[in-house]
Amino acid sequence: MDNPIPNSVMDIPSVNPPTGGEDSEVILSVNGLHVWFELRRFGFGVAGYVRAVDDVSFDLKKGEAIAIVGESGCGKSSLMKTILGLYKPTKGDVTFEGKSVQQLSGRDLQWYRSQVGYVQQDPYGALPPFMSVERILAEPLIISGIHNSEKRREQIRKVMEEVKLYPVEDFLPKFPHMLSGGQQQRVVIARAMIRNPKLIVADEPVSMLDASVRVEILRLLRSLQQRHNLSFIYITHDLSTVKYFSERIFVMYAGKLVEKAKINELIQNPLHPYTQALLSASSDPDYHNATKFREVPAGEPPSLVKPPAGCRFHPRCNRAIADLCEVEAPPEFTPQPTHSTLCWLYR
Amino acid sequence: MENHPTPLLQIHNLLLYFRTTHGVVQAVDHVDIALDYHHAVVILGESGCGKSSLARAILRLLPRNVAEYKGEVILEGNDVMKYEEEEFRQSIRWVAMSLVPQAAMNSLNPVIKVGDQVAEPSMVHLGTSKAEALDQAKSMFERVSVPIDFLQRYPFELSGGMRQRVALAMALVTMPHLIILDEPTSALDLLTQANIFNTLKVIKHEMGISFILITHDIATSSELADEVAVMYAGQIVEASDAPHFFTEPLHPYSQMLMASVPRLRSDQDPIFIHGQPPSLISPPTGCRFAERCPKVFERCKQEPPVVQSNGILVKCWLYC
Numbered sequence: 001m002d003n004p005i006p007n008s009v010m011d012i013p014s015v016n017p018p019t020g021g022e023d024s025e026v027i028l029s030v031n032g033l034h035v036w037f038e039l040r041r042f043g044f045g046v047a048g049y050v051r052a053v054d055d056v057s058f059d060l061k062k063g064e065a066i067a068i069v070g071e072s073g074c075g076k077s078s079l080m081k082t083i084l085g086l087y088k089p090t091k092g093d094v095t096f097e098g099k100s101v102q103q104l105s106g107r108d109l110q111w112y113r114s115q116v117g118y119v120q121q122d123p124y125g126a127l128p129p130f131m132s133v134e135r136i137l138a139e140p141l142i143i144s145g146i147h148n149s150e151k152r153r154e155q156i157r158k159v160m161e162e163v164k165l166y167p168v169e170d171f172l173p174k175f176p177h178m179l180s181g182g183q184q185q186r187v188v189i190a191r192a193m194i195r196n197p198k199l200i201v202a203d204e205p206v207s208m209l210d211a212s213v214r215v216e217i218l219r220l221l222r223s224l225q226q227r228h229n230l231s232f233i234y235i236t237h238d239l240s241t242v243k244y245f246s247e248r249i250f251v252m253y254a255g256k257l258v259e260k261a262k263i264n265e266l267i268q269n270p271l272h273p274y275t276q277a278l279l280s281a282s283s284d285p286d287y288h289n290a291t292k293f294r295e296v297p298a299g300e301p302p303s304l305v306k307p308p309a310g311c312r313f314h315p316r317c318n319r320a321i322a323d324l325c326e327v328e329a330p331p332e333f334t335p336q337p338t339h340s341t342l343c344w345l346y347r
Numbered sequence: 348m349e350n351h352p353t354p355l356l357q358i359h360n361l362l363l364y365f366r367t368t369h370g371v372v373q374a375v376d377h378v379d380i381a382l383d384y385h386h387a388v389v390i391l392g393e394s395g396c397g398k399s400s401l402a403r404a405i406l407r408l409l410p411r412n413v414a415e416y417k418g419e420v421i422l423e424g425n426d427v428m429k430y431e432e433e434e435f436r437q438s439i440r441w442v443a444m445s446l447v448p449q450a451a452m453n454s455l456n457p458v459i460k461v462g463d464q465v466a467e468p469s470m471v472h473l474g475t476s477k478a479e480a481l482d483q484a485k486s487m488f489e490r491v492s493v494p495i496d497f498l499q500r501y502p503f504e505l506s507g508g509m510r511q512r513v514a515l516a517m518a519l520v521t522m523p524h525l526i527i528l529d530e531p532t533s534a535l536d537l538l539t540q541a542n543i544f545n546t547l548k549v550i551k552h553e554m555g556i557s558f559i560l561i562t563h564d565i566a567t568s569s570e571l572a573d574e575v576a577v578m579y580a581g582q583i584v585e586a587s588d589a590p591h592f593f594t595e596p597l598h599p600y601s602q603m604l605m606a607s608v609p610r611l612r613s614d615q616d617p618i619f620i621h622g623q624p625p626s627l628i629s630p631p632t633g634c635r636f637a638e639r640c641p642k643v644f645e646r647c648k649q650e651p652p653v654v655q656s657n658g659i660l661v662k663c664w665l666y667c
């Protein structure tokens with residue numbers, strides 16, 4: 001790692017953190033989080049719930065990067081949006097530096113928003129089409145109360161250099177449609193970085209980009225993370241990019257984190273049958289692939305309105321234990337100190 | 348397996364340019380491809396390099412703003428480019444070769460039951476009776492592993508993966524020799540993707556159908572490829588067999604593309620390619636990759652010829 005840069009790279013007037021925040025290693029803590037969306041009946045009344053996030057817990061340390069991997073619709077974005085304070089939890093809570101995110105309001109909420117940068121899914125929809133790059137990057141600063149335009153411009157320049165959008169002067173007046181996908185994503189990252197946050201949440205930051213650009217953006221994110229000692233949550237459906245990015249990985253299936261491990265542990269010794277399936281479904285470029293079948297469970301992830309009883313993976317699991325897996329939901333088992341899973345095989 | 352004296356498909360100098368207000372887009376620029384019976388060729392390339400346009404050019408599914416369209420598409424020995432539209436429609440499109448278009452799962456007709464949609468091509472193109480066509484649709488559903496009772500459903504009642512299988516059944520129902528798959532699994536989840544590739548492998552081996560698989564995903568392309576053609580800025584820059592290509596690609600672009608793939612099973616760090624592909628409106632003279640190529644040298648200012656080495660075609664001065 002190159003020389004650590006002082007905490008405040010960009011000169012932000014510090015909004016004071018709410019008092020009472022304790023100085024522990026853990027920056028973000030998610031405790032028994034449930035995020036259920038109501039399904040309304042036509043007319044009135046609640047017809048049921050989409051259990052997008054169902055009893056999720058984890059801690060994130062200062063300067064740590066974690067990845068959350070899961071298939072479409074498993075609840076990744078709902079989890080992130082709740083962490084960002086955009087959705088209210090149905091049950092459980094999220095704490096940031098010891099403060100419950102759901103209880104924040106007014107200045108405290110504004111402080112929290114400045115501490116957390118969000119790189120959202122789909123760069124093409126993320127940027128307002130009628131704003132120039134300069135305007136897009138100025139917006140968060142104006143919201144933070146930086147009214148001196150010279151000062152704003154200086155910060156914009158700094159952050160654009162960090163994400164390698166140079167020559168800066170060329171990019172400032174451009175509108176999103178004049179930029180390539182990779183450049184647009186750099187603008188999104190610059191916007192997430194500009195208020196000098198402590199935590200970055202990146203939701204599928206590269207899935208819309210071409211292979212040759214993807215690695216470049218991931219590298220950029222990783223170097224920003226390390227340089228500023230940021231905490232980082234990387235959300236993806238692409239297992240193969242994870243190990244270049246984070247220390248720990250959580251696998252999400254149907255609203256639950258079914259496995260938590262260090263990257264190498266997970267790749268070398270996946271515990272949960274769903275994780276095993278994900279690994280055997282991921283191909284590396286190899287001409288032998290054309291003459292082999294992939295061992296993958298048939299079927300699709302369940303409805304989150306009426307998820308299967310017991311283990312949510314049991315209808316697709318080839319190792320399910322009769323009279324147990326379809327009856328009772330597995331609790332978290334921890335066969336190794338840093339490796340845990342929701343699966344009865346490890347009881 | 349029967350022996351065929353000529354390859355299934357030979358494409359020579361195929362060219363498709365579009366007219367736009369900014370100028371002429373050279374989307375498909377003198378493309379050559381050959382494909383044997385029972386084989387699959389992968390067309391690999393980044394977004395905008397002309398892959399879908401190539402599919403359109405082969406199947407003559409043209410938009411209104413065509414500026415230029417020419418070349419040879421020799422299917423089973425006949426140059427079908429010479430066919431009148433009516434003849435092409437009656438004996439080629441859907442009959443001899445069909446297409447699973449990009450984002451097919453979202454282009455099914457929302458108000459028609461999927462069973463009827465799958466039956467339609469054989470009724471329209473082969474004049475099959477409705478009852479018989481529905482029967483064929485049923486057996487195609489079995490082929491692509493869609494439950495038979497889904498015949499009666501509407502597209503919105505099916506998941507993305509199931510709709511993609513339905514689109515595949517639709518391309519299969521007329522029993523063509525060749526199916527063009529344009530990004531068939533790009534929008535789908537890993538397990539669904541792997542399941543669909545398993546299905547494609549079965550179809551290829553059991554029905555003897557050939558495929559042109561269009562994709563930007565190098566890793567999954569190796570699941571089906573016998574041959575690989577790499578497309579860059581409207582041109583094919585390398586055409587190789589899969590064993591050579593996936594172990595030792597020749598063109599600098601292919602090499603970098605391969606090295607940019609993050610790998611689960613090795614610790615090699617992926618690289619990236621600086622810059623962007625050139626505009627197809629006024630592409631640079633000389634090698635179109637020159638601006639991004641780490642091995643660029645003086646001669647690259649001139650257009651490189653296509654050279655052959657051990658049966659592999661590569662458009663690069665390094666091999667001259």
Ligand SMILES: Nc1ncnc2c1ncn2[C@@H]1O[C@H](COP(=O)(O)OP(=O)(O)OP(=O)(O)O)[C@@H](O)[C@H]1O
Nearest residue numbers: 037050052070071072073074075076077078079304
């Ligand atoms: N605001 C909402 N109201 C109702 N249901 C929602 C809402 N947001 C998400 N859902 C549902 O919750 C489930 C989880 O969605 P979510 O977007 O969190 O998944 P995801 O893992 O991010 O998927 P993707 O990989 O496709 O982005 C889905 O079934 C979705 O339809």
Ligand SMILES: Nc1ncnc2c1ncn2[C@@H]1O[C@H](COP(=O)(O)OP(=O)(O)OP(=O)(O)O)[C@@H](O)[C@H]1O
Nearest residue numbers: 365367372374393394395396397398399400410627
């Ligand atoms: N009808 C059209 N008129 C004008 N330009 C077009 C038309 N269709 C495609 N193009 C342009 O031709 C080029 C090639 O497009 P094409 O859709 O073939 O690329 P592709 O390789 O399939 O990309 P992707 O991976 O994003 O699907 C692009 O620059 C595109 O903008």
Ligand code: SF4
Nearest residue numbers: 311314317325343344
């Ligand atoms: S708990 Fe049972 S059904 Fe669920 S993954 Fe483990 S073995 Fe399979």
Ligand SMILES: [Mg+2]
Nearest residue numbers: 076077078121
């Ligand atoms: Mg999402």
Ligand SMILES: [Mg+2]
Nearest residue numbers: 398399400449
């Ligand atoms: Mg395309």
